[in-house]
Amino acid sequence: MTTVTQDPAAPEPSLESRGIRLGDVAFRGVAIAAAAGVTFLLALIAYKVIEQAWPAIEHFGLSFVWTEAWNPVQDEYGALTFIYGTVVTSVIALLLATPISIAIALFLTEIAPRRIAAPIATLVELLAAIPSVVLGLWGILVFGPWVAENLEPWLEKWLGFIPLFEGTFYQAGMLPAALVLTIMIVPITSAICRELFSRTPRDLTDGALALGSTRWEAIRGVMFAYAAPGIAAAVLLGLGRAFGEAIAVAQVIGGSDHINVSLFAPADTLGARIASQYQGATTPLQQGSLLYLGAILMVISLVTNVCAQLIVRRFEKQRRAV
Amino acid sequence: MKKSLAAGLALFALVVATVVATGATAAPSKSQAGTLTGAGATFPFPLISKWIPEVGKAYDINITYAPTGSGAGIAAITARTVDFGASDAPLSSSQLEACKGCVVIPWALSATSIPYNLPGLNGRLRLDGPTLSRIYLGEITSWNDQRIRALNPGRNLPDTKITPVFRSDGSGTTYNFTEYLSSVNATWKDKVGFNTSVSFPTGVGARGSAGVAGVVRNTPGALTYVDVAYSLANKFDFAVMKNRAGKYTTPGLRGINASLSQLPKKVTTLSQLKIVDPPRSAGPLAYPIVTFTYVIAPTQSSKAADLRKFIFWAVTQGQKFGPALLFQPLPKTVQAFAYREIKKIQSSS
Numbered sequence: 170m171t172t173v174t175q176d177p178a179a180p181e182p183s184l185e186s187r188g189i190r191l192g193d194v195a196f197r198g199v200a201i202a203a204a205a206g207v208t209f210l211l212a213l214i215a216y217k218v219i220e221q222a223w224p225a226i227e228h229f230g231l232s233f234v235w236t237e238a239w240n241p242v243q244d245e246y247g248a249l250t251f252i253y254g255t256v257v258t259s260v261i262a263l264l265l266a267t268p269i270s271i272a273i274a275l276f277l278t279e280i281a282p283r284r285i286a287a288p289i290a291t292l293v294e295l296l297a298a299i300p301s302v303v304l305g306l307w308g309i310l311v312f313g314p315w316v317a318e319n320l321e322p323w324l325e326k327w328l329g330f331i332p333l334f335e336g337t338f339y340q341a342g343m344l345p346a347a348l349v350l351t352i353m354i355v356p357i358t359s360a361i362c363r364e365l366f367s368r369t370p371r372d373l374t375d376g377a378l379a380l381g382s383t384r385w386e387a388i389r390g391v392m393f394a395y396a397a398p399g400i401a402a403a404v405l406l407g408l409g410r411a412f413g414e415a416i417a418v419a420q421v422i423g424g425s426d427h428i429n430v431s432l433f434a435p436a437d438t439l440g441a442r443i444a445s446q447y448q449g450a451t452t453p454l455q456q457g458s459l460l461y462l463g464a465i466l467m468v469i470s471l472v473t474n475v476c477a478q479l480i481v482r483r484f485e486k487q488r489r490a491v
Numbered sequence: 492m493k494k495s496l497a498a499g500l501a502l503f504a505l506v507v508a509t510v511v512a513t514g515a516t517a518a519p520s521k522s523q524a525g526t527l528t529g530a531g532a533t534f535p536f537p538l539i540s541k542w543i544p545e546v547g548k549a550y551d552i553n554i555t556y557a558p559t560g561s562g563a564g565i566a567a568i569t570a571r572t573v574d575f576g577a578s579d580a581p582l583s584s585s586q587l588e589a590c591k592g593c594v595v596i597p598w599a600l601s602a603t604s605i606p607y608n609l610p611g612l613n614g615r616l617r618l619d620g621p622t623l624s625r626i627y628l629g630e631i632t633s634w635n636d637q638r639i640r641a642l643n644p645g646r647n648l649p650d651t652k653i654t655p656v657f658r659s660d661g662s663g664t665t666y667n668f669t670e671y672l673s674s675v676n677a678t679w680k681d682k683v684g685f686n687t688s689v690s691f692p693t694g695v696g697a698r699g700s701a702g703v704a705g706v707v708r709n710t711p712g713a714l715t716y717v718d719v720a721y722s723l724a725n726k727f728d729f730a731v732m733k734n735r736a737g738k739y740t741t742p743g744l745r746g747i748n749a750s751l752s753q754l755p756k757k758v759t760t761l762s763q764l765k766i767v768d769p770p771r772s773a774g775p776l777a778y779p780i781v782t783f784t785y786v787i788a789p790t791q792s793s794k795a796a797d798l799r800k801f802i803f804w805a806v807t808q809g810q811k812f813g814p815a816l817l818f819q820p821l822p823k824t825v826q827a828f829a830y831r832e833i834k835k836i837q838s839s840s
Binding site for chain 1: 562
């Protein structure tokens with residue numbers, strides 16, 4: 170902006186332009202403060218979590234991660250049960266939520282008439298506004314019993330030869346938790362996918378259609394290719410949500426201390442265990458172990474995020490190469 | 492453009508101001524007289540909520556209590572971020588040491604009931620300690636097991652799987668229940684033990700009384716443990732429990748009262764207040780799963796006078812609010828013990 174004043178014919182800088190400059194400075198300051206603030210906060214949280222987890226880290230070392238134990242009476246703790254539960258529930262939720270979300274997004278952008286699409290999109294997004302504790306209550310009172318009485322017997326009938334789908338039916342267990350998580354991440358992923366699909370340049374799909382491809386071919390060949398990195402990012406965003414969800418999972422997962430092969434049986438996740446036992450922790454070691462679980466959760470989330478960025482970058486590269 | 496920037500700045504300033512302000516109010520206000528903050532057990536919370544307005548009227552003391560759970564209550568009073576803590580489990584010797592000069596005072600008394608879901612059972616389910624502990628150990632898995640039928644002659648027990656339901660969150664009810672199972676079954680004591688949360692060998696966990704109740708309500712064949720007030724409020728069928736005298740009793744006020752009859756004439760230590768599974772001499776009415784719940788106060792406090800007033804009021808006049816919520820009023824001997832402990836709370840300034 171200062172270069173403008175080099176013209177001798179130009180008038181003195183007006184108050185207004187000075188005002189803008191002040192605005193720029195203020196804007197810069199606020200933006201930097203916000204970014205630095207968040208970074209600082211995250212660092213502080215990470216520090217605090219590790220500091221509070223220290224009694225457990227010191228006592229159990231790294232073997233905590235692969236030990237299957239949770240005994241507040243003997244003061245023996247390990248994270249394996251919860252890591253397993255977190256990964257399995259989240260992966261199931263993701264496997265179910267991704268196709269559903271893409272289908273919803275395609276329906277809303279490609280198939281549904283505008284008059285229907287708008288209210289349905291709002292309804293799907295409203296699903297994200299349900300507080301997770303309410304979803305958890307619904308899970309334990311309505312959905313869980315339905316899963317135990319209908320879905321699990323049906324699964325065992327058709328897939329019972331796989332150990333994952335046999336055993337006693339429980340209304341609180343791995344499967345209901347994974348399904349509740351699915352319901353929680355569908356609105357997020359489908360909203361992002363819808364945005365991605367609606368931004369695919371019309372002329373690209375029109376071109377594909379003009380060249381004689383079917384609608385599905387145009388969607389698969391053009392839209393998916395265009396939106397792939399975005400979809401990957403959306404899915405991983407959903408995964409992050411699934412990893413971190415605590416209350417709703419705590420209500421429907423059945424809080425088991427042991428790993429069970431059957432998806433019908435009770436299990437537990439990192440977040441759910443912290444949510445249910447932090448307040449009642451009686452020994453410093455139990456409290457430390459719960460925060461150790463928190464630290465593990467943070468590491469898992471970090472790794473997922475980094476993977477997400479790598480995947481997105483690879484897609485971008487591929488797309489540019491084409 | 493300028494306007495929105497100004498608005499943005501204003502918003503930012505507002506956020507900063509709010510953060511600063513909440514930070515300032517969250518800090519414990521030490522000098523202000525007439526306010527007490529507490530945190531801890533959820534079990535006595537219904538009773539404490541009745542007490543708060545009454546104490547406010549009687550002494551002009553403004554009390555806030557956060558039902559954060561026994562463990563958090565112990566941690567908070569140990570760190571002195573609250574004026575008093577509350578716990579369903581008495582402090583262990585190491586916890587008491589860490590608390591550096593704390594007194595643990597019994598201030599309410601209640602019982603744990605065993606609700607079950609057996610549709611169409613003709614009459615009330617009868618259980619005893621050994622059978623109940625074997626169910627939770629996973630040794631008895633069906634309702635028509637010989638050992639359950641032996642206790643329930645003439646009842647049409649179904650061939651349903653038993654689903655034991657436990658609290659997945661830390662809870663004083665779990666402490667009371669597992670303390671009982673430990674005292675009636677040596678295997679339980681060795682394998683599982685007792686605490687506010689334990690590693691249950693079998694069954695399904697749920698969060699809070701509402702959570703376990705929800706699972707039991709929807710699962711035929713399930714049973715669980717919740718405090719008796721909750722059971723009554725939700726109209727659950729709960730089991731009658733066999734006591735040492737060989738009689739089946741309910742967790743009513745009379746049953747709780749009878750289980751106290753074995754307390755010594757003069758209570759001098761906390762360990763004498765362990766009242767689960769009372770001996771035969773407690774009589775035919777004694778209900779076996781009964782527990783005290785405690786308030787924890789520092790012996791040195793800047794608000795000692797208010798603390799003494801509040802706790803004294805709670806263990807005396809406050810007790811009359813108990814029966815409506817199925818808290819049995821404290822017996823005289825325990826009150827006397829409480830007075831002696833309250834006197835230890837001294838002003839630090």
